[in-house]
Amino acid sequence: MYEKWSAIRPWLMRLLKLAIVASVAVGVIYWLKFAPVPVISHTVEHGTIIAEVMGTGTLEARIETTISxxxxxxxxxxxxxxxxxxxxxxxxxRLDDEELQQQVAIARANVDAVSAAIARLNTDKERAAAVYNQAKKSHDRVQLLVLQNATSQDDADKAVESLAVAEAGVSRAEAAITEGRQELIAAQKALEYQGARLKDAKxxxxxxxxxxxxxxxxxxxxxxxxxxxSLISTEELWISAWVDETEMARLKTEQPARVVFRSEPEKAYPGKVVRLGREADRETREFIVDVRVLELPENWAVGQRAEAFIQITQRDNALLLPARLIFKQNDSMGVFVSVAGVAQWRPITVGVRNGDTVEVLEGLTEGETVVTPKTPGNLLSDGRRVVAL
The missing domain is CATH 2.40.50.100 (RNA polymerase II/Efflux pump adaptor protein, barrel-sandwich hybrid domain)
Incomplete structure (x- = not known):
């Protein structure tokens, strides 16, 4: 009897091991194929989605100047x-203007001196004119006496000479006045120049x-x-943002935008597109979009970095879904919908995207429950039981 048991025992041990392995295999297969997969669920709802184009740039002033x-x-x-x-x-x-004031005073005195000289020359001209008139009368009287043979030729020659001298005196006086007026113009220009330099000191x-x-x-x-x-106008400050050239066709002026400064990453400030660049960088393939900031933070600085999010499209009452719930199978985009605790594959068509949110155009209805495995390693399949945690 002992000998029989000894012979049978190894076979029983082998059978037991095979049974254990089979049980484990069955358990594993059941767990992989039939046991419910823990999932995170999301109820499909309607909402508003905004499509945006993002560009990174710096805060700049449209009008700026250097005070020099x-x-x-x-x-x-x-x-x-x-x-x-x-x-x-x-x-x-204010610059030191003591020497400039002296130069202005000198130029003004020069103008006054030339003006006084012109006044004196005018007096000389009047005297020369009087001499000329007297010489003219004397000349005319002598010429009349010559016609009457009542005077000598010597007296007639003296009268002609006196008239010529008087005419020359008038011409000389007029030339002196003309020259004085030119000097006055030069003196006035010098005064204007020195006055302008004095003003430039402020x-x-x-x-x-x-x-x-x-x-x-x-x-x-x-x-x-x-x-x-360095002075800037605060009437118009904007973000000069670099945007990828592939977005160029979707951008235009007056589009609303939001600006997020890196000093306040949790807050957005309103803005709008005011100008589109017409030259793209040949290395980065980006172009400049100027977004005017309609409201500034309490503390800001020209040149600080910020992101501009330009609104391209807004869809109200859109069917929304987190992008992380969307899978791709056999070149088809879709989601897993929980129906009575069973995952069902549902192909969908998407529209506008904004970050982690996607608009669903076809394939889902409001109120349906979309699921995704709680553990990234787990894979869902059509018909697999699921349990929401």
Whole structure:
């Protein structure tokens, strides 16, 4: 009996192992094919979706200028600082103008001297004219006496000579006045020039704006073109955003936009497209789109980075679905719909996309439940049982 048991025992052990392996295999097959797959469910609903084009750029001012002198000089006082708001015509910078005032005084005195000289020349002309009139009368009287043989030829010659001298005196006086007037014009131009230089010693704001940079301090010596202040107009600030050239056909001016500054990534500020670039970068294949910022954050700086999201399309009452729930099988796009706890494959047609949200045009209806495996490694198949967690 013991010998029989010894012979049968190995076969029983083998059968037991085979049974265990078979049970495990059956369990695994059941688990893989028939056990419910834990899924995350989503109910399809209607809502609003907006399609956007994104571009990254910097905040820029449409109108900006450099406050720099036209003349060389020493800065006496800079009346504003970085961050100061100014109005058109406000005095911003004063240069040392003591020498310029002296030059203006000299030029003005020169004008007065030439004017006085012209007045004197006019008096000389009047005297020369009087002499001429007297010589003319004397000449005419002598000529009459000559006709009457009542005077000598010597007296007639003297009368002619006196008249000629008087005429020359008038001509000389007129020439002197003409020359004096030319000198007066030159003196007046010199006065205007020195006056303009004196005005250039004071630099004024050309428009209402904001000082964004200060480059010089009191006592600095500056030359024409030196940057003292940088001024921008705050009436129109925009994001010069680089957008991929493939989006060019969908963009136009006046499209609404939202601007997200990197200093406040959780908040969007309203904007609109004001200008489209007409030259694309040959390396990056992007072009500039200028988006005007209609509202600015409390703290901002020209040149800071921001993203502009330009609204292309808005669909109201659209059937919406998270993009992560969409799968691709056999070159077909679709989702798994839970029907009575069983996953069913449903091909769909999508429309507008915005980030993680997609518009469903065909294949789903409102209220249906779309599922996706809770564990990324799990795969769903048509007809597989599912359980929502």
């Amino acid at each position: 002198p036209k003349i060389s000089g020493r800065v006496v006082e800079v009346l504003v600082d970085q961050g100061s708001r100014v109005a058109k015509g406000d005095l911003l910078v 630099l004024h704001a050309p428009f209402d704006g904001l000082v964004v940079k200060r480059g010089r301090e009191n006592g600095d010596v500056v030359v024409p073109g030196s940057l003292i202040l």
